[in-house]
Amino acid sequence: MDTTEHSEHSEASSADQHTDHLVYAMPPKKSAYRRWYGAQHPNVQMVLSQLWMPVFMLIMFILCYVAPFQHAAPRDAPIGVVGTVEETRTLQAAADRGEPGAIAFENLPDYATATRQVSDGDLAAAYDVDSHTLITASALQAQAANIIPKIVTPVLPALEQDETPTVDDLAPLPAHDIGMTPMYLMIAWCISGYLAAMFVGLMGGPLGRRVRFFIIACTAVLLSFLSALLVDPILGAITGHFWALWGLGFIWAFAIGAAVNGVSYFVGRFVAVPAMLMCIFLSMPASGGALPIWMMPRFFEWISRGVVGNGITEMLKKLVYGVGPGYTHGWILIACYILAGVLLSLVGKPFRERRLIRRILRGRTTMFQDAQKAAGRHGAVEQKKVLAAHGLEIRESDGAVMRIPAEAHHHGLREKVDEVATHIDEAASEKAQHHGGAVVSADGTLLKDAPVTGLEATQGDFEDLRSQTRRDNDG
Structure with missing residues (x-):
């Protein structure tokens, strides 16, 4: 009695120890979509797993290129004014009446300050009231140098300046250079x-x-x-x-x-x-x-x-x-x-x-990992098939590609037929024993009498296979 209890306790302790040391669990059941996806051709799986890339690129090109450049417009373009504070305010009021929020004028003390800030990129351009000059830097931003005169000139009549201002380009672009x-x-x-x-x-x-x-x-x-x-x-x-x-x-x-x-x-x-x-x-x-x-x-x-x-x-x-x-x-x-x-x-x-x-x-894997493994296995099988179709095979010892001799190629065909035949023999033998005790030998013949079980068709199939093999060998 005590021995039995001790044995049961030992088995339970052993089971607990095995449970404590368990570090791997069977993977959870895959969803219906994962099962459908895994049933596709491995290379189809690989292609499908990468189709998110063109979708992502398409969306981002439209959102980050088409959308912002479609809505490009001057927004608080920083432009300096070398003049009085009152003149700067007059230009700002005129700009706000014409296109609110397009220009942000900033008063500057002198021409030198204006040229320095334009050259450094702190200002898009500057306007000197006394000399009626627009200061730009084409090399810094060629597009800005073209846009600024178009948005500044219309507001200059507020200072009773109706003529187009002179442009002082501090950094002109070299010849044949558009600044891109x-x-x-x-x-x-x-x-x-x-x-x-x-x-x-x-x-x-x-x-x-x-x-x-x-x-x-x-x-x-x-x-x-x-x-x-x-x-x-x-x-x-x-x-x-x-x-x-x-x-x-x-x-x-x-x-x-x-x-x-x-x-x-x-x-x-x-x-x-x-x-x-x-x-x-x-x-x-x-x-x-x-x-x-x-x-x-x-x-x-x-x-x-x-x-x-x-x-x-x-x-x-x-x-x-x-x-x-x-x-x-x-x-x-x-x-x-x-x-x-x-x-x-x-x-x-x-x-x-x-x-x-x-x-x-x-026990979790990703769809991409499963597709990679399946594609690898399929690729290996496909490689052997292509080589065999051209009478070639890979030598397992060193990976060299060898040409299969004609007699070896036929021998391999016979082995393949014998392998298939043996597999059918075993299935037929099980069926015969179930229906009446008949047993089929490896060469496809019945070893003893038994009730009719449909094995006559199996016997005929074997004869057809042997005939086909003989014809291939003779050819």
Whole structure:
């Protein structure tokens, strides 16, 4: 009695121990949609799992490009007035009557202050009352230089000035330069940075932090060199700044790559979403490269000081044309993006590992993971089929592709037929024993008499298979 109780207690304790050490549970039942999705061709699954990308890009191109440029209009364009305070107020009142909110006039003490603020980009333009001169800087913003005279000239009659003002262009664009090169080079550097980091995040998940940063840095060196080579000596779009362009392009591409790499730990294969938002969709309209930022919707004006596009174009315009706010803001942005990338990677790597462990312990997989595994298995089978159809096979020992001898190819066909026949033998034998004890041998013949069970058809099928095999061998 005591022995039985002790045995039962031991078994219960053993069961409890096994339960305590259990770290894996069977995965939860998949939804009907997951089961339907998993039943599709593996390559169809792979294609469907990536269709979110064109949908995302379509929506963002329309929202971030079509919408803001469709509604572009002057909004509080900062224009200085070298004159009295009363003259400045008169111009502002005239502007508000004509188009409220389009111009924000600011009184300036002298002409030198006006030229300095226009050159630095603090003002879109300035008007000197005494000389009837409009001060602009085409290289800083070519579109602004064309737009400003059109919105300022109509309000000058308020000061009894009916003639078109003289234009003093402090930084005219070089010949054959429309001022768009900095913006397009900015886009190239953004793409160089975020694409490298995006691929590292997508396919280099297990890689260590140092390896990730090393790959991003090497890619930044190579692509920035290529961009400087194309822009300066080959195309001549920007001349005389090869080394500066290479260095500036490298540091920006690396900063962008570092930030995107840090984000990739948290969003996985959807890293393209924040990367493209940060570097392409929000950065371009908020950079002030295509149109003055005071012509864009307020949202893009609010975020302009934090996007990479604004910092890159400011530094490029200062380097190439000698105008603009300078390099300070750009260097601050570079430092912030690199610091953010390092901090996110320090936190993100353990976060990714914990999330991976939770998924494994819960037995959960993503649709993309299932599609990848299925596509891999299907690809291996498909490869063997294609090779076999051309009389080739892969040698398992070293992966070499070998040509199958004709006799071996026929031998393999016979083995395949024998394998199928054996499988049918077993099924037929079970059926015969169930209906009367008849047993079918490996060659398809009945070993003893039994009631009619329908095995006569099976016997005929075997004979047909043997005949077909003999014909193939003879051929």
